[in-house]
Amino acid sequence: MGEVIVVTSGKGGVGKTTTTANVGTGLAKLGKKVVLIDTDIGLRNLDVVMGLENRIVYNLVDVIEGNCRIKQALIKDKRNENLYLLPSAQTKDKSAVNPEQMRKLADQLKEEFDYILMDCPAGIEQGFQNAIAGADSALVVTTPEVSAVRDADRIIGLLEANEMKQTHLIVNRLRNQMVKDNNMMSSDDVVEILGVDLIGVVPDDEQIIVATNNGEPLVGTDALAGQAYMNICRRLLGEEVPLLDLNSKHGILSKIGSFFKKN
Amino acid sequence: MGFVDFFRKKSSGSVAKDRLKLVLVSDRANCSPELMEQMKNDIINVISKYMEIDMEGLDIKISQTEVDGSDMPVPALFANIPIRDMHGNKKSE
Numbered sequence: 001m002g003e004v005i006v007v008t009s010g011k012g013g014v015g016k017t018t019t020t021a022n023v024g025t026g027l028a029k030l031g032k033k034v035v036l037i038d039t040d041i042g043l044r045n046l047d048v049v050m051g052l053e054n055r056i057v058y059n060l061v062d063v064i065e066g067n068c069r070i071k072q073a074l075i076k077d078k079r080n081e082n083l084y085l086l087p088s089a090q091t092k093d094k095s096a097v098n099p100e101q102m103r104k105l106a107d108q109l110k111e112e113f114d115y116i117l118m119d120c121p122a123g124i125e126q127g128f129q130n131a132i133a134g135a136d137s138a139l140v141v142t143t144p145e146v147s148a149v150r151d152a153d154r155i156i157g158l159l160e161a162n163e164m165k166q167t168h169l170i171v172n173r174l175r176n177q178m179v180k181d182n183n184m185m186s187s188d189d190v191v192e193i194l195g196v197d198l199i200g201v202v203p204d205d206e207q208i209i210v211a212t213n214n215g216e217p218l219v220g221t222d223a224l225a226g227q228a229y230m231n232i233c234r235r236l237l238g239e240e241v242p243l244l245d246l247n248s249k250h251g252i253l254s255k256i257g258s259f260f261k262k263n
Numbered sequence: 264m265g266f267v268d269f270f271r272k273k274s275s276g277s278v279a280k281d282r283l284k285l286v287l288v289s290d291r292a293n294c295s296p297e298l299m300e301q302m303k304n305d306i307i308n309v310i311s312k313y314m315e316i317d318m319e320g321l322d323i324k325i326s327q328t329e330v331d332g333s334d335m336p337v338p339a340l341f342a343n344i345p346i347r348d349m350h351g352n353k354k355s356e
Contacts (some may be wrong), residue, residue: 182275182276
């Protein structure tokens with residue numbers, strides 16, 4: 001029986017789609033059978049981040065409406081046998097799908113896949129309700145900015161209200177030097193404010209942009225962000241992996257590490 | 264910005280954290296600025312019955328405070344109400 005994970009944030013542009021692509025690809029590289037679902041109907045994105053935009057025939061709405069079978073709509077990844085994408089529809093809107101239909105779809109996919117990752121749209125309206133409907137756990141992505149953390153707090157409240165069993169936090173786009181200069185909140189600060197378990201910190205990394213330009217997730221590469229994403233995947237599988245040292249000497253992350261050892 | 268202010272200025276990271284904490288307290292309490300304003304006016308009305316207060320210097324906000332038996336700070340209503348005249352009545356202004 002697979003696990004359904006929703007990747008959500010509230011605020012747009014903090015890295016939900018990039019996180020979905022990288023965590024999904026990472027889990028597949030670790031030998032799991034994974035399907036990524038783009039639930040942002042009308043604003044299809046995950047396909048281009050994965051570099052699979054030219055292979056789309058059917059989409060999520062086609063599957064929901066019964067125009068095709070699930071298998072026909074799933075696109076196999078270029079590089080990984082274990083990885084599939086269910087793209088979103090570009091010409092429909094959010095009302096084309098309801099939470100009950102998403103729950104059914106998730107239940108069907110659970111029988112075949114180890115992990116089903118839902119890439120959630122920004123906002124807290126129907127698209128969000130659709131994406132979380134069938135989810136067993138949530139990955140909340142935020143950046144260390146006031147607006148993003150505020151929205152993440154709202155999302156965490158809504159996830160609790162919807163009885164989400166488990167919620168993990170990813171602090172994305174951390175700039176270590178700015179944290180050291182006290183000009184950016186640390187992941188410690190963000191965790192303290194939001195009060196949920198941290199599963200990873202991803203540094204702001206130019207290589208992410210290069211990877212997205214090429215349509216290739218960088219998880220598993222030597223790039224710092226690539227390592228950070230792979231660590232998140234290992235933690236999802238239950239491994240204990242220390243937080244990435246963004247700064248070889250007494251960095252802020254070693255403090256976070258000791259913070260989590262205490263808990 | 265003055266020379267002294269420059270050195271007193273908090274780093275933007277801690278400013279962000281403080282602002283965020285405050286905004287979340289009211290978000291979580293579901294307390295809008297309009298509601299705060301109404302409450303502030305009601306408080307002024309009640310206290311003005313008994314003493315003359317300095318409306319200009321009055322400050323009411325939701326903040327956080329430590330309580331015994333819990334590690335987590337809890338939301339608290341802070342009211343700083345300067346008194347002009349303890350025995351004054353409103354007519355003596």
